[in-house]
Amino acid sequence: MPLPPIHETMILIAGLVAVLSTASVTAGILSWRAPKPLSPTLTNLTQRINAWWVMVVAITVAFFFGHAGMTILFALISFAALREFVTLTHSRRSDHWVLLGMFAIIIPFQYWLVWTAWYGLFTIFIPVYCFLLMPAMTALNGDTERFLERVSAQQWAIMISVYFVSHVPALLTLNVPGFEGRNLLLIAFLIITVQGSDVLQYIFGKLFGKHLLSPKVSPSKTWEGLVGGLAASSLLGALLSFLTPFSPLQAAVVALVACLMGFLGGLVASAIKRDQGVKDWGHLIEGHGGMMDRADSLVFAAPVFFHTVRYFWSV
Amino acid sequence: MTKLHIRANTFTLLQTITSVGLSAMAWVVTGVRPIWNGSQPSERQRIYFANHASHGDFILLSACLSEKVRARTHAVAAAEYWGKSRLRRYIAEDMLSSVLIHRQWTDEAENPINIMLSVLDQGHSLILFPEGTRNTTDEPLLPFRSGLYNLSMARPEVELIPCWIENMSRVLPKGQFLPVPLLCRVVFGPAVTIAPGEERRAFLERARQTLLALDPRPDRDD
Numbered sequence: 001m002p003l004p005p006i007h008e009t010m011i012l013i014a015g016l017v018a019v020l021s022t023a024s025v026t027a028g029i030l031s032w033r034a035p036k037p038l039s040p041t042l043t044n045l046t047q048r049i050n051a052w053w054v055m056v057v058a059i060t061v062a063f064f065f066g067h068a069g070m071t072i073l074f075a076l077i078s079f080a081a082l083r084e085f086v087t088l089t090h091s092r093r094s095d096h097w098v099l100l101g102m103f104a105i106i107i108p109f110q111y112w113l114v115w116t117a118w119y120g121l122f123t124i125f126i127p128v129y130c131f132l133l134m135p136a137m138t139a140l141n142g143d144t145e146r147f148l149e150r151v152s153a154q155q156w157a158i159m160i161s162v163y164f165v166s167h168v169p170a171l172l173t174l175n176v177p178g179f180e181g182r183n184l185l186l187i188a189f190l191i192i193t194v195q196g197s198d199v200l201q202y203i204f205g206k207l208f209g210k211h212l213l214s215p216k217v218s219p220s221k222t223w224e225g226l227v228g229g230l231a232a233s234s235l236l237g238a239l240l241s242f243l244t245p246f247s248p249l250q251a252a253v254v255a256l257v258a259c260l261m262g263f264l265g266g267l268v269a270s271a272i273k274r275d276q277g278v279k280d281w282g283h284l285i286e287g288h289g290g291m292m293d294r295a296d297s298l299v300f301a302a303p304v305f306f307h308t309v310r311y312f313w314s315v
Numbered sequence: 316m317t318k319l320h321i322r323a324n325t326f327t328l329l330q331t332i333t334s335v336g337l338s339a340m341a342w343v344v345t346g347v348r349p350i351w352n353g354s355q356p357s358e359r360q361r362i363y364f365a366n367h368a369s370h371g372d373f374i375l376l377s378a379c380l381s382e383k384v385r386a387r388t389h390a391v392a393a394a395e396y397w398g399k400s401r402l403r404r405y406i407a408e409d410m411l412s413s414v415l416i417h418r419q420w421t422d423e424a425e426n427p428i429n430i431m432l433s434v435l436d437q438g439h440s441l442i443l444f445p446e447g448t449r450n451t452t453d454e455p456l457l458p459f460r461s462g463l464y465n466l467s468m469a470r471p472e473v474e475l476i477p478c479w480i481e482n483m484s485r486v487l488p489k490g491q492f493l494p495v496p497l498l499c500r501v502v503f504g505p506a507v508t509i510a511p512g513e514e515r516r517a518f519l520e521r522a523r524q525t526l527l528a529l530d531p532r533p534d535r536d537d
Contacts, residue, residue: 079496083346087498093488099495277532282498283348290498 005182008243009063012188016056023049047287055285055294059191063184068115070187071169075111079103080291081161081299084282088272089153094143098134102158106130110166117173126163131155160299161292167302174306174314176245185243186309189251190258193237194301195294197259198266200236201229218270226263233259245313254308258301265300269293326386326412333410334385338378341371345486345499349379352529353505354476358384360440361474364463365501366456366526367444368484371494373413375480376442379501389414389434390442391427391462418447428465435470445522449489456527459519467509467518477504477522479529502529 027046034042062073086099106126113122135151168190172183205225213221237255238248246254269292273279282290292299326334341347349356358381365376373390380388394415397407407413414434416427423429431441443466445459467475479502487494507522527533 080346083496083498086495087482091485093485096488096491096495100493103496104493282346283500284346 008182008185012185012192012243013060016192020049020053020056023052044287051285051287063188066184067169067172070172070184071111071115074165074169075107077291077295078107078111078162078165080282080284081165081295082107082157084284084290084292085157085161086153088276088278088281089157090146090149091153092143092145092150094141095138095150095154097141098137098154101134101137102154102162106158107162110162111169114166114170114173119173122166122170126158130158164299164303165295167306168298170306171309174310176309176313177315179245179313189237189240189243189255190301190305191298192240193233193255194258194262194297196236197229197233197255197262198297200232201225201263204228204232214267217267217274221263221267221270230256230259230263254305257308258305259297261304262297262301265297268300269296327409329410330386330412334377334382337374341374341378344494344496345371345375345482347375347378347499347501350500350502350531352502354474354503356381356384358387359474360435360438360472361388361476362435362441362443362463362466363388363476363478363503364443364445364522364526365478365480366450367446367448368450368480369487369489370449371483371487372444372480373411373442375483375499376478376501379503384440387438388440388442391416391431391444393418393448395419414441427462428469431462431466432469435466435473440473441466445519450484451489455530455533456523459523461515461519463522464509464515464518471509474506475508475522476506477526477529478502479504479526479531481531500531502531504529 027042027049031038031042031046058073062069065072082102086102091099110122110125113125134154135147138147138151138154168187171186171190174183174186176183201221202225204227205220205222208224208228209222211223212219213223213226234252234256237259238252240255241248241251244251244254269281273281280289281292284290285294288294363376365372373392377385377388377390390411390413392407392413392415394417397403397413398415404415407415414430416430417425418427420426431443434441443463445463446457447460448457450457463475467473480499481502482497482499485495486497486499504525507525509518513521
């Protein structure tokens with residue numbers, strides 16, 4: 001498959017570099033003026049921006065390797081996310097082979113289904129076959145201690161970290177008339193709006209946030225942050241409509257839905273972390289925590305975005 | 316008599332390849348990272364003592380040390396297990412440069428303390444699992460055997476650093492050979508020293524409690 005037109009790709013990369021450079025320069029000036037030693041907030045801001053650079057470079061490299069690059073990148077993201085999820089939840093020694101199978105069989109097979117565009121099996125392999133066979137294996141092992149809790153954690157782990165994440169590269173398999181060979185740009189649109197929305201909600205929350213949205217789950221999410229962030233990311237979506245088969249208005253609505261799902265994903269991820277008594281999922285990305293801390297919004301947004309495009313635009 | 320393979324302060328080519336390869340593998344599988352909580356990385360002579368649940372423990376701990384420190388640090392392993400066949404002995408001694416000791420010994424030449432002291436006397440460091448065997452019980456940490464105390468009495472200038480290895484019993488449980496990828500951390504705690512006049516049992520229990528206190532998630536039950 002050909003790469004998407006170089007024109008759009010270049011605008012995209014130039015835009016991202018401009019935004020990140022502005023962020024780095026701003027953080028640099030703030031750090032330069034601030035009293036030393038730097039406050040934890042400022043140190044964390046710099047770490048986060050640096051990690052964004054790394055993430056943008058990684059995705060850009062995958063982008064230039066085309067469909068194979070993108071599929072492999074998201075398989076690796078699934079691996080990191082699954083590792084964090086399984087580490088955090090309860091398991092017993094008798095779960096060893098089921099856990100091993102999640103990494104060694106389910107991840108490669110699900111991404112192979114993405115690669116071969118076998119849509120029928122792609123949608124049911126995990127929610128039907130794995131859902132039934134994993135607890136069956138656990139039962140055959142004969143260890144019934146906290147059985148439901150263990151199998152539920154395993155189901156959640158692969159649904160969240162493998163099934164939903166695999167819907168991002170699955171966008172490459174959609175056939176949108178008049179949009180042939182440009183599907184990689186759909187991934188760029190999804191990632192930029194959803195991740196942008198996370199940042200925008202954070203900024204609006206810091207600037208105008210007064211009313212906590214769900215204080216028991218997350219002490220940092222406010223109504224002002226949510227509304228401002230969603231409005232701004234819808235606008236961002238409309239601006240990026242040149243990447244997509246959508247009109248600017250359609251792009252705004254699609255972005256709004258994706259970002260709202262992303263927000264809910266962040267909320268659910270916070271609830272899980274709170275329940276397990278941790279602040280971050282892991283320590284993979286300096287300043288951000290783990291892979292799931294960064295991908296939680298994408299996990300909820302990707303399947304809804306995928307099915308929206310598939311239902312309304314693809315043949 | 317146990318043959319000691321320590322001749323130089325650097326690794327052989329085979330040992331360098333093994334050590335770099337295993338550390339890279341440890342990172343891929345467990346994303347291992349050291350948490351220095353009471354001590355700092357240092358090239359001074361030390362005995363790192365850790366909880367033991369899996370063959371991967373020593374690999375994880377070494378992966379947290381610098382290449383230079385790793386070349387002068389030897390894990391103490393049971394000769395009953397690692398000396399059983401020529402292949403195992405080759406892996407333990409020639410590839411991993413560990414020191415084999417006999418848990419049951421009669422011949423004075425096999426006295427584990429003397430063997431470990433001879434390594435320390437060459438200026439090298441040790442990795443010791445004072446529980447004496449891999450822990451498969453529900454207890455987080457078994458009682459310590461006396462080696463730690465005897466070594467420290469004989470060489471008080473060597474620092475004793477407690478190292479809590481997290482999650483490794485879930486990654487590679489005893490009896491399994493394929494690891495499940497799970498995140499692991501190694502928490503390095505403050506050095507422990509024998510207090511003046513401190514009795515053997517009391518010291519070993521105190522060292523054990525210091526190690527146990529490093530567990531970042533003590534309420535976990537798996």
